[in-house]
Amino acid sequence: MYNYKLLIQYDGGRYKGWQRLGNGENTIQGKIEYVLSELIGEPTEIIGCSRTDAGVHALTQVANFKTSKEFSGNDIMKYLNHYLPQDISVIEVATVSEDFHARYHAKEKTYLYRIWNREYTNPFMRKYSMHIEDKLDITLMEEAASYFIGAHDFTAYTNAKTKKKSMVREIYSIKIHEEEGFINIRIRGNAFLYNMVRRMVGTLIEVGLGKCEPNEIPKIIEAKQRNQTGDMAQACGLYLENIQY
Amino acid sequence: MYNYKLLIQYDGGRYKGWQRLGNGENTIQGKIEYVLSELIGEPTEIIGCSRTDAGVHALTQVANFKTSKEFSGNDIMKYLNHYLPQDISVIEVATVSEDFHARYHAKEKTYLYRIWNREYTNPFMRKYSMHIEDKLDITLMEEAASYFIGAHDFTAYTNAKTKKKSMVREIYSIKIHEEEGFINIRIRGNAFLYNMVRRMVGTLIEVGLGKCEPNEIPKIIEAKQRNQTGDMAQACGLYLENIQY
Numbered sequence: 001m002y003n004y005k006l007l008i009q010y011d012g013g014r015y016k017g018w019q020r021l022g023n024g025e026n027t028i029q030g031k032i033e034y035v036l037s038e039l040i041g042e043p044t045e046i047i048g049c050s051r052t053d054a055g056v057h058a059l060t061q062v063a064n065f066k067t068s069k070e071f072s073g074n075d076i077m078k079y080l081n082h083y084l085p086q087d088i089s090v091i092e093v094a095t096v097s098e099d100f101h102a103r104y105h106a107k108e109k110t111y112l113y114r115i116w117n118r119e120y121t122n123p124f125m126r127k128y129s130m131h132i133e134d135k136l137d138i139t140l141m142e143e144a145a146s147y148f149i150g151a152h153d154f155t156a157y158t159n160a161k162t163k164k165k166s167m168v169r170e171i172y173s174i175k176i177h178e179e180e181g182f183i184n185i186r187i188r189g190n191a192f193l194y195n196m197v198r199r200m201v202g203t204l205i206e207v208g209l210g211k212c213e214p215n216e217i218p219k220i221i222e223a224k225q226r227n228q229t230g231d232m233a234q235a236c237g238l239y240l241e242n243i244q245y
Numbered sequence: 246m247y248n249y250k251l252l253i254q255y256d257g258g259r260y261k262g263w264q265r266l267g268n269g270e271n272t273i274q275g276k277i278e279y280v281l282s283e284l285i286g287e288p289t290e291i292i293g294c295s296r297t298d299a300g301v302h303a304l305t306q307v308a309n310f311k312t313s314k315e316f317s318g319n320d321i322m323k324y325l326n327h328y329l330p331q332d333i334s335v336i337e338v339a340t341v342s343e344d345f346h347a348r349y350h351a352k353e354k355t356y357l358y359r360i361w362n363r364e365y366t367n368p369f370m371r372k373y374s375m376h377i378e379d380k381l382d383i384t385l386m387e388e389a390a391s392y393f394i395g396a397h398d399f400t401a402y403t404n405a406k407t408k409k410k411s412m413v414r415e416i417y418s419i420k421i422h423e424e425e426g427f428i429n430i431r432i433r434g435n436a437f438l439y440n441m442v443r444r445m446v447g448t449l450i451e452v453g454l455g456k457c458e459p460n461e462i463p464k465i466i467e468a469k470q471r472n473q474t475g476d477m478a479q480a481c482g483l484y485l486e487n488i489q490y
Contacts, residue, residue: 120326
């Protein structure tokens with residue numbers, strides 16, 4: 001069997017997320033598998049590293065698929081980019097060893113959250129960032145972010161449907177960077193629960209607006225209650241940015 | 246009379262350009278005048294510096310309007326941004342002397358043209374740049390651009406409908422900058438004819454693709470024939486970037 005690794009970029013705006021759902025549901029995995037199966041000549045499944053949520057974007061999603069047929073990476077890339085919609089792009093294709101698994105082998109992921117923090121909207125980024133009119137206090141947000149670092153049970157930061165053996169995830173770093181009206185929040189961790197990044201950013205926004213004290217975060221995490229994290233930040237501001245193997 | 250100067254930003258994607266047309270036509274001037282007239286309490290006309298074409302964007306459009314009523318700049322800005330669609334933003338309002346005229350007093354304009362020059366599309370910039378798959382030769386384009394500098398009769402670089410007393414315009418500089426897959430072309434001049442920037446960029450693209458020699462440009466300009474400039478570059482890659490007074 002040949003195993004191909006794909007780097008994929010997408011504007012998640014009009015999709016119901018990465019993961020294939022039923023027939024005819026508009027998902028990124030579904031779109032790619034449809035075109036890929038045409039190329040391979042038989043139904044072909046693709047394994048994505050992260051099941052990004054409806055409306056969430058990817059600067060780099062990693063995926064892999066196996067087939068008994070040999071193709072050049074360039075031919076796969078050209079075919080997919082020719083037939084995929086313009087909001088999904090395959091930016092790299094590599095042949096990898098047969099045991100490579102895009103999800104199981106991921107060691108570290110980075111998510112980027114973009115906030116547009118001016119009074120007026122940004123006409124060009126209105127679908128690619130969350131607009132918050134009131135000035136956010138970055139210093140408070142950085143203090144709050146420091147409480148997320150390390151391994152914690154993040155039950156409070158996921159939704160009620162999530163059932164995993166362990167709710168412990170480790171956050172390696174959170175960097176908040178202000179740049180020409182944007183506040184970019186980069187969260188790096190070993191793995192993330194469903195909705196976890198958007199709920200963490202939701203709390204950081206509450207802190208930045210002065211509605212929550214930074215030192216309340218350890219209490220929210222410890223309480224493991226899902227209704228204390230503030231509103232979940234909008235999907236359109238979130239990007240899967242990078243995956244380390 | 247009070248005279249207010251506005252700096253305006255817009256995503257021109259879904260508009261028929263800046264200039265107000267008949268009733269119900271979707272134009273940027275029309276949208277702003279509608280909301281502004283509500284604020285002022287009487288029909289109020291706004292003068293824009295540049296009549297950007299259908300689909301063309303503005304990072305900074307300058308406009309002004311006069312009224313006998315006094316408002317704070319901040320109140321005007323808040324009202325407009327509250328009622329305007331999200332793809333039009335007023336980013337600054339200033340009170341100016343009664344003789345200021347956004348169009349007549351402009352001394353210099355800068356247009357930015359963005360080309361995405363990779364094989365695959367850019368999912369996030371597909372509506373904000375022109376996609377050219379084949380690699381462009383920047384050195385040739387820079388050589389070609391140098392022939393546009395100076396005062397020339399740009400009849401060849403406008404469309405047949407354009408009737409102006411003089412077709413002479415002066416180009417001060419053209420800078421071509423490559424950056425992470427984008428080729429950004431900045432054209433600075435005293436004024437521009439209808440479609441002139443997109444036709445100039447069209448020629449630069451032909452040169453970059455090797456379909457036209459740089460030294461053919463003086464001949465194209467001199468011939469004053471409109472069918473020799475190559476295809477007009479797409480509207481979605483063009484931004485009115487800056488206006489000097």
